[in-house]
Amino acid sequence: MNLVSLETPCLVLDKKKVRANITKMQEHLKDLDVPLRPHGKTVKNIDILKMALSRQAQGITVSTVKEAEYNFKNGIRDIIYAVGIVPIKLNRIISLQEQGAHIVLILDSKQQAEHVAEKAREAGTRIPVLIEIDSDGHRSGLAPDDPFIAELGRIIEEEDGISLRGVLTHAGESYHCKSVEEIKMLSVKERDHAVQAAESLRSCGLASPVVSVGSTPTAVFAEDLTGVTEVRAGVFMFYDLVMSGLGVCSVDEIALSVLASVIGHQKDRSWIIIDAGWTALSKDRGTAEQTIDQGFGLVCDIEGRVIPDLLVSEVNQEHGIIIRRGGGTIEWDRFPVGTKVRVLPNHACATSEMHERYTVVDAGSEVTDIIPRIRGW
Amino acid sequence: MNLVSLETPCLVLDKKKVRANITKMQEHLKDLDVPLRPHGKTVKNIDILKMALSRQAQGITVSTVKEAEYNFKNGIRDIIYAVGIVPIKLNRIISLQEQGAHIVLILDSKQQAEHVAEKAREAGTRIPVLIEIDSDGHRSGLAPDDPFIAELGRIIEEEDGISLRGVLTHAGESYHCKSVEEIKMLSVKERDHAVQAAESLRSCGLASPVVSVGSTPTAVFAEDLTGVTEVRAGVFMFYDLVMSGLGVCSVDEIALSVLASVIGHQKDRSWIIIDAGWTALSKDRGTAEQTIDQGFGLVCDIEGRVIPDLLVSEVNQEHGIIIRRGGGTIEWDRFPVGTKVRVLPNHACATSEMHERYTVVDAGSEVTDIIPRIRGW
Numbered sequence: 001m002n003l004v005s006l007e008t009p010c011l012v013l014d015k016k017k018v019r020a021n022i023t024k025m026q027e028h029l030k031d032l033d034v035p036l037r038p039h040g041k042t043v044k045n046i047d048i049l050k051m052a053l054s055r056q057a058q059g060i061t062v063s064t065v066k067e068a069e070y071n072f073k074n075g076i077r078d079i080i081y082a083v084g085i086v087p088i089k090l091n092r093i094i095s096l097q098e099q100g101a102h103i104v105l106i107l108d109s110k111q112q113a114e115h116v117a118e119k120a121r122e123a124g125t126r127i128p129v130l131i132e133i134d135s136d137g138h139r140s141g142l143a144p145d146d147p148f149i150a151e152l153g154r155i156i157e158e159e160d161g162i163s164l165r166g167v168l169t170h171a172g173e174s175y176h177c178k179s180v181e182e183i184k185m186l187s188v189k190e191r192d193h194a195v196q197a198a199e200s201l202r203s204c205g206l207a208s209p210v211v212s213v214g215s216t217p218t219a220v221f222a223e224d225l226t227g228v229t230e231v232r233a234g235v236f237m238f239y240d241l242v243m244s245g246l247g248v249c250s251v252d253e254i255a256l257s258v259l260a261s262v263i264g265h266q267k268d269r270s271w272i273i274i275d276a277g278w279t280a281l282s283k284d285r286g287t288a289e290q291t292i293d294q295g296f297g298l299v300c301d302i303e304g305r306v307i308p309d310l311l312v313s314e315v316n317q318e319h320g321i322i323i324r325r326g327g328g329t330i331e332w333d334r335f336p337v338g339t340k341v342r343v344l345p346n347h348a349c350a351t352s353e354m355h356e357r358y359t360v361v362d363a364g365s366e367v368t369d370i371i372p373r374i375r376g377w
Numbered sequence: 378m379n380l381v382s383l384e385t386p387c388l389v390l391d392k393k394k395v396r397a398n399i400t401k402m403q404e405h406l407k408d409l410d411v412p413l414r415p416h417g418k419t420v421k422n423i424d425i426l427k428m429a430l431s432r433q434a435q436g437i438t439v440s441t442v443k444e445a446e447y448n449f450k451n452g453i454r455d456i457i458y459a460v461g462i463v464p465i466k467l468n469r470i471i472s473l474q475e476q477g478a479h480i481v482l483i484l485d486s487k488q489q490a491e492h493v494a495e496k497a498r499e500a501g502t503r504i505p506v507l508i509e510i511d512s513d514g515h516r517s518g519l520a521p522d523d524p525f526i527a528e529l530g531r532i533i534e535e536e537d538g539i540s541l542r543g544v545l546t547h548a549g550e551s552y553h554c555k556s557v558e559e560i561k562m563l564s565v566k567e568r569d570h571a572v573q574a575a576e577s578l579r580s581c582g583l584a585s586p587v588v589s590v591g592s593t594p595t596a597v598f599a600e601d602l603t604g605v606t607e608v609r610a611g612v613f614m615f616y617d618l619v620m621s622g623l624g625v626c627s628v629d630e631i632a633l634s635v636l637a638s639v640i641g642h643q644k645d646r647s648w649i650i651i652d653a654g655w656t657a658l659s660k661d662r663g664t665a666e667q668t669i670d671q672g673f674g675l676v677c678d679i680e681g682r683v684i685p686d687l688l689v690s691e692v693n694q695e696h697g698i699i700i701r702r703g704g705g706t707i708e709w710d711r712f713p714v715g716t717k718v719r720v721l722p723n724h725a726c727a728t729s730e731m732h733e734r735y736t737v738v739d740a741g742s743e744v745t746d747i748i749p750r751i752r753g754w
Contacts, residue, residue: 007465009754041694063695064656083652083695084640087715088384108641111714139696140641140650172693263461264485264517273517275460279441279730279752283660316549317418317726318440318460319516337488338464349694353656353731356753375656376733377386 003302003365004340008261009280011355011373012342013048014304016363017255018237022052025219025236034225037080037212039234040067042349044374045358046074052237059102061214061232064377065092072101080104080212082168082232084132084140085112090119097125104210106168108132108142113156120161129156130168130210131201135193136186138172144193145200153206166210167197170232174217176289180247187218195227217248238348241298245290251298251306256352257342258297259359260320262335272322272335276343278315282350296320297343297351302365304342312343380679380742381717385638386657388732388750389719390425391681393740394632395614399429402596402613411602414457414589416611417444419726421751422735423451429614436479438591438609441754442469449478457481457589459545459609461509461517462489467496474502481587483545485509485519490533497538506533507545507587508578512570513563515549521570522577530583543587544574547609551594553666557624564595572604594625615725618675622667628675628683633729634719635674636736637697639712649699649712653720655692659727673697674720674728679742681719689720 003012029036038052041063049060049071059078062068068079069092077100081093085105096103107113107129120127131152134141142149149167156164171190177183190213198208213225214232225231238256239249260276278296287294299310299322309328314321320343324330335341345351352358352373360369380389406413415429418440426437426448436455439445445456446469454477458470462482473480484490484506497504508529511518519526526544533541548567554560567590575585590602591609602608615633616626637653655673664671676687676699686705691698697720701707712718722728729735729750737746 005465007469007754008463084650086385086638086640086652088382088638092384109714112641115714134643137646139691139693139698140643143645261463261465263463264489266511266517268520269514273461275463278661278727280754283662283727284655285660285662314516316516321516337486337492350655350660377384377657 001367003259003359003361003367006259006359008259008340009276010259010359011352011357012257012259013358013360014255014363015360015368017253018048019051021237021239021253021255025233026055028220029231032222032225034228035230037061037230037232039214039232040071042234042352043237044352045371046071047371048237058230065089066374066377068096068101068103070374072096072099078102080106080130080168082106082170084108085116087115087119090116093127094119094123094125097127104128104130104165106130106132108140110152110155113152113159113162117159117161126161126163128163128165130165130212131197133167133169133194133197135169135190136171136173138170141169144196149197149200150204150206153201153204157206164206166208166212167194167201168210168212169194171213171215171218174215175242175286177217177246180221183217183246184221184223187222190218191222191225191228198227216243217246220248235348238352240348241294241344241346242286242290245287245292251344254344256348257300257304257344258351259340259342262337262339262341264337265332267332270323270327270330272330274320274322274341275318276320277318279317280354281312281315281320281343281345282347282354284347284350286346294346297345300342300344302340302342304364378744380636380736380738380744383636383736383744385636385717386653387636387736388729388734389634389636390735390737391632391740392737392745394630395425396428398614398616398630398632402610403432405597406608409599409602411605412607414438414607414609416591416609417448419611419729420614421729422748423448424748425614435607442466443751443754445473445478445480447751449473449476455479457483457507457545459483459547461485462493464492464496467493470504471496471500471502474504481505481507481542483507483509485517487529487532490529490536490539494536494538503538503540505540505542507542507589508574510544510546510571510574512546512567513548513550515547518546521573526574526577527581527583530578530581534583541583543585543589544571544578545587545589546571548590548592548595551592552619552663554594554623557598560594560623561598561600564599567595568599568602568605575604593620594623597625612725617725618671618721618723619663619667622664622669622671628721631721633725634677634681634721635728636717636719639714639716639718641714642709644709647700647704647706649707651697651699651718652695653697654695656694657731658689658692658697658720658722659724659731660692661724661727663723671723674722677719677721679717679719
């Protein structure tokens, strides 16, 4: 079967590119002597995630309890649930643990530590946790120099039902960097802050066997990860236009695209209308703040070759509008009604989240597989 | 069961508000003597859609073939698929027709008409179509004064396998109006352009029994729909912050919200962190262009009462950041870890698309039902 005979819109994954992206990251981290703990939040498919786990001793990272359950059911035991824990989710965490999962939680407050400890004691178990460190002011976590890190460490160690495994940080601001130099500096900062936080635990006699960092940009540009015990990254398997805009990958390395059909033309306005709107592409405008704004995505032919200067400039629920960058005219003969194009996404996580399956190609347009993708919590 | 005991994030629907919103629209259109053909693209649930169909003689509108299949299977026969048709989707359309659906397509080109006719002839059937009119430069359709409307009408009438039912337009630009007066003017324009296009068919001896218009804003502010035979609207069942920003509804009428839990605080930055990111809220920033930018949504307590000035200012995949508008401080005691809040969405269609089910309340926070929501194509 070829993409040409598929209904649209649908999500296409180029497995050859995924394989190359994974190998490249694995080799890079091997050079730095730090294991990869792939993040499953982008892929949400066990086969692809296992590709990223190959040759790695470590487990995985997830962003939802549902991912943890799904990946555990499919044979992965070692899991970090990398979103601050709330009491309402602990029953499912404990159930996973009882089934044999080694699941680690993250937190940054005494309240959370007490909730986890209390629930674990009720269940007669002990739950390992990492203290979340905020290395870049991006969202959750304690500042790396916050004296409360050591205090929280002690609280955790003193409570029954909870045990301290170390520290974790995520340099999410790396998605908003303006240059490779800036990403490199943030990568150093992410490492330094994680190591500093771990040291503040150790200096109080607390153990911190885990020093976990990770974002795709900081991982790619890391040059020295001394003191770090694992790198979490997820987007690198697929890459996207935000990543290529950052200089983290080339456009050719982007493995994900949305297959769409031309449904009409507005020749007066030089618009091609396709049947991929925000339900297929997502509303992510991650490249809007970059030097080159890619609209809602770059347009490729059915083989995945970029068509120079064509991009999706606007989306409605089920419609996308393709224009030529700079307002040039379109070669109408090339895009009759029914023509199929592929749109490269701004943000692979957001675009893939709109779909329930991947149509897999191994380069080109021949379909080799259709694999599921989970959603929800 | 109460919302307080639910896992988060999840999508909450206040059925009392839905009922009131539907009744209000039905009565308004009854006053204007035009039937409602509700659009199923927002709800994607048969029970809610049937509430909107009650006391209406007409059928429904859908934005995907999957919605058509789902609603037909659940007893609705009369369906307009309101996205320009491409050949690849015709097999499923014809299959629906063979099962007894009265399904009407839309198109705006000779190519599409020929594709539909050819496929229908092969299947030994005839497919009814509407010519799409572009009343406001928003996306697809022929300009209302385009002489090609009549020519396309003739092409359709002369082809075996396809039959002309009339014209359809959608004033999508109404979502971007800056005042109620502007919406009222667009509502008049939408009607006039649809009627003008129908007249251009009739003046050539072609029938146009259907003159279909619709968007929630133009429907709400329509004062005279003479010549129009049906109004399509969908968002009005739920409403959202974009609609309240337009003056189409009040914030209190918004029936949809996302239930989230507080997972942490960044007191230095006056941030509350919740477990609803863009996977739960969507990346829609529809209010960004309005007078009052609501960020990624307004924050309510668990009963659905707006907490003045709290809004979600930023989202990551599974994290949302709540701030006080204008940067004021937060009453921290009110929001300990685990506290539940409800976030009103910018765009009901986009936020509900991120979920697989609705948790239904009938005002307040007592759960009365959990109902599914379909996705995909």
